[in-house]
Amino acid sequence: MIDIRGLTKEELGEALAIYGQKPYRAGQVFTWLHKRYVSSFDDMTDISKDLRNRLKEDYYIYRLREADVQTSHKDGTKKFLFELQDGNLIESVFMKYRSWNTVCISSQVGCDMGCRFCASTVGGCVRGMTAGEMLDEVYTIEEKTKERVSGVVVMGSGEPLLVYDELIRFIKIITDESGKNISARNITVSTCGLVPQIKRLAEERLQINLAISLHAPDDEKRKKIMPVAKKYPLDELIDACRYYFEKTGRRVTFEYSLISGINDGKEDAAKLSRLIKGLNCHVNLIPVNPVRENGFKPPDRRFAQAFKNALENFGINVTIRRELGGDIDGACGQLRRKHV
Numbered sequence: 001m002i003d004i005r006g007l008t009k010e011e012l013g014e015a016l017a018i019y020g021q022k023p024y025r026a027g028q029v030f031t032w033l034h035k036r037y038v039s040s041f042d043d044m045t046d047i048s049k050d051l052r053n054r055l056k057e058d059y060y061i062y063r064l065r066e067a068d069v070q071t072s073h074k075d076g077t078k079k080f081l082f083e084l085q086d087g088n089l090i091e092s093v094f095m096k097y098r099s100w101n102t103v104c105i106s107s108q109v110g111c112d113m114g115c116r117f118c119a120s121t122v123g124g125c126v127r128g129m130t131a132g133e134m135l136d137e138v139y140t141i142e143e144k145t146k147e148r149v150s151g152v153v154v155m156g157s158g159e160p161l162l163v164y165d166e167l168i169r170f171i172k173i174i175t176d177e178s179g180k181n182i183s184a185r186n187i188t189v190s191t192c193g194l195v196p197q198i199k200r201l202a203e204e205r206l207q208i209n210l211a212i213s214l215h216a217p218d219d220e221k222r223k224k225i226m227p228v229a230k231k232y233p234l235d236e237l238i239d240a241c242r243y244y245f246e247k248t249g250r251r252v253t254f255e256y257s258l259i260s261g262i263n264d265g266k267e268d269a270a271k272l273s274r275l276i277k278g279l280n281c282h283v284n285l286i287p288v289n290p291v292r293e294n295g296f297k298p299p300d301r302r303f304a305q306a307f308k309n310a311l312e313n314f315g316i317n318v319t320i321r322r323e324l325g326g327d328i329d330g331a332c333g334q335l336r337r338k339h340v
């Protein structure tokens, strides 16, 4: 049995053609699945009973189970703990901004990348998630909150470029106008810096945003906090970002978690500026969020501001990210796969 929600509209058309169905049926079924979020084939009232029964024989409709939800008292952010069909747990976060809502989704159960500041990697990676599972993080949150979601960030647990094919499928489906129809420009994929996959993604020429978790201005420092740096040095990573911009015309975002005494000094700011100079990019500074296992601390506000000013003086676009959901461990790097 196949999760029917993991099929793109095109694939659905091919699948229905096997049953001798006309192409427009694919659009109808797709809309039931991806706009109306039905949980059962019997809810597809304009589809013949015969076709519904055939679909039931070959496919199932995948739904997540909400295991827990926590709401931030500070900013209304909601962190959902979802149980997947095989019993694994993942977290997703609903965030309210002034005029739109965004969901932060996980792409793997856990993570293997080993970044020292991040909670998601503490228990390793169990498995990658499917497109259907990623889609249902967004759909279920829309249903539970009764709010419209217009942006998605793939910044929860996991390294999205390690589930490359499922990620692309997820993007194709969620941007489809017969379904949820989220604009590609409102989707951000974040990676710790897998160079070959970044190049491959560039060639897809999607209009999504690419965010790179940089966190250090040179290889030596980066290797100490991000094992991936041993595989892909910064010059190759920056070249891949340049290539991404050339192919897509989309400005790249660099995420830089400021960790007191580790990467927040004046010389770090200067090095970072030199590293990314001339690249069409934006830097997001994130004072590191507390994670029990590592003891890293954020710099105080003045230091973070000084770091920002230093980058600005070099002509770099930079913001300090407003963190949401810190009081429920729902901020960057705090997602896990269990109740805590």
Ligand code: SAH
Binding pocket: 113, 115, 117, 118, 119, 154, 155, 156, 157, 158, 159, 160, 190, 191, 192, 193, 211, 212, 213, 215, 255, 257, 286, 287, 288, 289, 290, 291, 332, 333, 334
């Ligand atoms: N694996 C992908 C997707 C995760 S995105 C990636 O690395 O980009 C999660 C973002 O939060 C990444 O930029 C990550 O580096 C950052 N992050 C992880 N732990 C953090 C922490 N404790 N404080 C602030 N940001 C953190």
